[in-house]
Structure formats: structure tokens, C-alpha cells
Amino acid sequence: NAGVMQNPRHLVRRRGQEARLRCSPMKGHSHVYWYRQLPEEGLKFMVYLQKENIIDESGMPKERFSAEFPKEGPSILRIQQVVRGDSAAYFCASSDYGNSPLHFGNGTRLTVT
Amino acid sequence: DQQVKQNSPSLSVQEGRISILNCDYTNSMFDYFLWYKKYPAEGPTFLISISSIKDKNEDGRFTVFLNKSAKHLSLHIVPSQPGDSAVYFCAASARGNNRLAFGKGNQVVVIP
Numbered sequence: 001n002a003g004v005m006q007n008p009r010h011l012v013r014r015r016g017q018e019a020r021l022r023c024s025p026m027k028g029h030s031h032v033y034w035y036r037q038l039p040e041e042g043l044k045f046m047v048y049l050q051k052e053n054i055i056d057e058s059g060m061p062k063e064r065f066s067a068e069f070p071k072e073g074p075s076i077l078r079i080q081q082v083v084r085g086d087s088a089a090y091f092c093a094s095s096d097y098g099n100s101p102l103h104f105g106n107g108t109r110l111t112v113t
Numbered sequence: 114d115q116q117v118k119q120n121s122p123s124l125s126v127q128e129g130r131i132s133i134l135n136c137d138y139t140n141s142m143f144d145y146f147l148w149y150k151k152y153p154a155e156g157p158t159f160l161i162s163i164s165s166i167k168d169k170n171e172d173g174r175f176t177v178f179l180n181k182s183a184k185h186l187s188l189h190i191v192p193s194q195p196g197d198s199a200v201y202f203c204a205a206s207a208r209g210n211n212r213l214a215f216g217k218g219n220q221v222v223v224i225p
Contacts, residue, residue: 033212035215043204044215045212045213048211058212091157093156095211099209101159102211102213104156
């Protein structure tokens with residue numbers, strides 16, 4: 001998992017607060033993916049981004065969730081007005097082209113109290 | 114709707130023996146299949162993949178078999194080693210892209 005950096009590793013938010021999750025892809029990778037893993041579940045695709053562009057956000061809830069991957073800096077997954085159901089592990093992954101195997105970060109574990 | 118299914122959530126195997134993990138899928142559009150390994154508090158690590166044009170792919174101790182007509186694939190690990198103790202996820206995609214559909218995972222415990 002070396003290379004894809006996610007922070008923070010753990011994030012605790014109260015209901016109604018905002019959560020910001022950051023992801024720096026592996027060096028040279030321009031494709032970023034966010035996945036979510038609910039307890040006892042597999043990972044579920046949320047969104048796919050390339051620099052400055054959202055390519056596919058079909059797996060992301062329409063409300064409260066947004067993602068960006070600016071020209072400079074990490075990719076950000078933002079969850080507004082968090083609810084208990086948002087508690088999960090959020091994994092970022094990157095690849096150097098669209099269909100090469102993904103390299104995952106160690107995830108951010110979000111707990112909503 | 115679970116498009117990738119992994120039954121038998123956990124497996125215990127003696128060191129040196131074979132571990133066999135099974136995976137079934139429902140989406141006929143899937144044409145690329147992967148196995149990931151995950152240790153606690155870490156992200157998944159890519160293990161091995163197979164394209165739908167093949168029925169077998171081997172990499173060292175790991176072999177993946179694909180039966181397209183049955184929509185079934187399996188991962189064989191032989192010989193199993195204690196370091197193989199982890200959760201194994203089966204994943205699939207259509208057109209070989211990285212919008213992966215994951216199974217729920219299988220916990221493997223290799224007993225020394």
C-alpha cells in the first residue's frame with residue numbers, strides 16, 4: 001500500500017458536521033478512485049476522477065457528498081452534514097492509466113457520533 | 114444488489130496445504146476479474162487478475178481459474194503460508210475499467 005497516502009487515518013465527527021478526507025495518489029498516477037466499505041461489506045465504488053475532472057460519480061450519493069481532484073494538491077472527498085450511516089472506511093486508490101490495477105491507500109475510518 | 118458473491122466467509126487451513134477461495138458473479142458484462150488481499154487496518158493489495166479471454170492465470174503460489182459459463186472464479190493458494198492470513202476480496206469490472214464491484218471478502222487463517 002506504499003505510495004497512496006490518505007489522511008487522516010481516523011476521523012470522528014458529530015452528526016451534522018462536515019468531514020474532509022484527503023488522498024494523495026502514487027507519484028505519476030493521475031487517476032483517482034474513492035471506495036467506501038461499510039461494516040461487514042465489500043468495498044463499493046463511489047467516484048472516479050482525473051486531474052480537475054470528475055469522470056464517473058455514479059456510485060456517490062447525490063446529496064451531501066462531493067469530490068474533487070484539483071490541478072495542485074490532493075483529492076478531497078467531502079461529506080457535509082454527516083449522519084451515523086456515513087460511518088465507514090473510505091479508501092482511495094490510484095492508477096497510472098484507466099485500466100491498470102489499482103493501488104489502494106490505508107483508508108480513513110470515519111466515525112459519526 | 115450484490116453482483117459479486119463470496120460465500121463461506123472464513124477458511125482455516127494448515128500451513129503447506131492448499132487454500133481455495135470461491136467467487137460467483139451475476140453480471141454478464143463483467144470481463145475482468147481480480148483478487149485483492151487485505152490485512153487489518155490496511156488497504157487492499159492487488160494479488161492477481163484474469164481477463165475473460167482466459168480460463169487460468171498463474172503467478173507463483175497463486176492461481177486464478179475462471180469458468181465463464183458458470184460465472185464462477187476461484188483462487189488457489191498453494192502452499193499456504195502463515196503470512197497469507199488475511200481477508201481476500203474478489204472483484205470484477207466491465208470493459209476492464211476500475212469501477213470495481215467487490216465481494217464481501219473471505220477471511221483466511223493459515224495455521225502454522
